[in-house]
Amino acid sequence: MGNYFSPEYMAASFPVLLSYVGVSVFLTVISQSLALVLGSCIALVRVQRLRWISNLFAAYISFIRGTPFLVQLYLICFGLPRIIKALGAEDIRALPVVAFVVLVMVLHSAAYMSEIMRGSLESIDKGQLEACYSIGMTTAEAYRRILLPQAFRIAVPSLGNEVISALKSTSLVFNVGIVDMMSKAELMGSYSYRSLELYLDAGIIYVLLCFILHGLTELISNRHRLSGNAELVSEPATER
Amino acid sequence: MLALKDIYKSFGTHEVLKGISCTIPTGSVTVIIGPSGSGKTTLLRGINFLEPADKGTIILDDLKVNVEKAVSEEIHRLRQETAMVFQSYNLFANKTALENITEGLLIVKKMDKRQALEKARYYLNKVGLADREKAYPSQLSGGQQQRIGIARALALDPKVVLFDEPTSALDPELVGEVLDTMKKAAEEEHRTMLVVTHEMAFARDVADHVIFMEGGYIVEEGSPKEVLYSPREQRTKQFLARFRSTAL
């Protein structure tokens, strides 16, 4: 390959890119934790079928699932500051882009996670809830002590998949100004003209991260082997 | 004539068939009864190699197959000359009732289309479902599906029809129609039938020969009157005691 492709350059750039991996990991961890909480709340509301608020959430979920992540990213990161400025708050520049990116990722993943949680809640045998009522539990207690824990266990593989998806989507956020692995690769590529090597490096890092996340998911879902009537949802074959 | 000689089969360390030998004369109806785990289904499925046995010999008229050394031509011939009716019907889900029957005729027996359709319609009519020829299995009841399964098996003109607990998966009210169809097949067609079942009334009324299996052995065999009403073996008596209150 000679001059056209340089494995040496690839090896040399790898640690450089690796040093930026913290940004992507940070974004993923923060946003997914918040998304899980938000998504679960939304799922609970939807399972109870609370009138207009359920419909509102349904519309929100439909929007998120029907539009590309990039569009949501640009809308929030370019559009939202405009709205906030127009509403009066002038020192918008004080808010770093990271906050907006986390917001997008939370809103994005929460929609998918709420569907996952809703599905797993609905897959639990009705008899469980009936048993809770029969011993005098309130609905809140039933969910908190019996249903939600079961739902989480069922949902672990799908939720894990969602986290992996979120990690992969962080590859796009350098477009709105985040300084991460991809922006560094772009920068280095622009003066070394060895973009292929750089993006191969980035690819390797993403694959390794995904393997780690997948391993963690397997670990968690194996620790909570389910007994009883609810079924473990296997790893979905498609992207969602 | 179908003969089985010294059939052995193990699943891992668990020996399920411990040297089974028996003969099924042509044109007869033989019923195998026994508790679950006795190996009767495994024996049946070993005949058409869906669950190949480990050792022994299978003789079907002029075809003699050494189970251990069976080659694919022999297995293929066994499958072509036998037909099976399954517990879960296993009708081809993507084919209509009629097509389920013509499928084997066209592909395996290599009949021409007109002949195949004629034959299929004949058997579909025989099992009383001529008006459902264009229906898909998903649109039919369990009993109807099983009757088509029987038609499918009969249309192939097999030397032996193997029935693997044909009514066990059916709702009770549908069992009768299937057993009647089987009885018709026995009486009108004089097919050699080997039936694994729990339906004692069928064994009593239709079978020429009854075999009682338990724990991988043939414990007792004989005519229905002998085995069901005056069994010699203690284990046979114990097994039949369960059915005392019902059919017998």
Next chain:
Amino acid sequence: MEDSIVDLTYALEAFRYLLGFVPVTLALAVGSMFLGSLLGLAVMFVRWRNVPILGKLGTGYVVIGRALPTLIILYVVFFAFPVFLLYVNDGQVSERFNAIPPFLFALVGLTLHSGAYLAEVFRTAVQSVNKGQMEAALACGMTWSQGFRRIVLPQAAVLAVPLMGNQFLSLIKNTSIAFMITVLEMFGAANYLSSISERYIEIYLALAALYWLVGMFFETLFRKLEVRLAVYKGSKV
């Protein structure tokens, strides 16, 4: 400069402008779905029949293909090709290289991406077909390949349709990433437009609405198809 936060008439104009780029997006989606399906089928087959070297390669492809961000795959295809050409032609790259439309790179990239997912879809579908179907086929005297071709495969196809539908909807959204390798599809067009007018909110809302509508259209289509195919479904394993 702006009178209002959201100018609806401008948003409508933007919508009309972006509408013109739907064909590009759909061409990318349909093209890579089709090619990806062929690739996915081939990969599923070599893995299933444990073909010596190809089978292992196939498994590697499926695992890595699903762990890589779409953008990385597109970038690698985009940057690898010139490198490959340089290597093969020993330093000389023909003039015609510059004429290769980026659309083609995006097509290859998206094909590679969906192929990995589709291979898993097909594998799941084939495994979900009731084992009894093949047993019945064998018991009737058919060979394994007859049974597979005539009975199992058609049923697997029916099971695969909803999953393929999901993948296609995902693909439509993923085409937006192609703008990063200079393909002028819907998102790229919106990007261009917003660089001129700076009316981000209107443009990207219009874009979102457009994606959403296109998605809805295909989702309804797929659901109708699923209903019609339900007749051919057997019971689960």
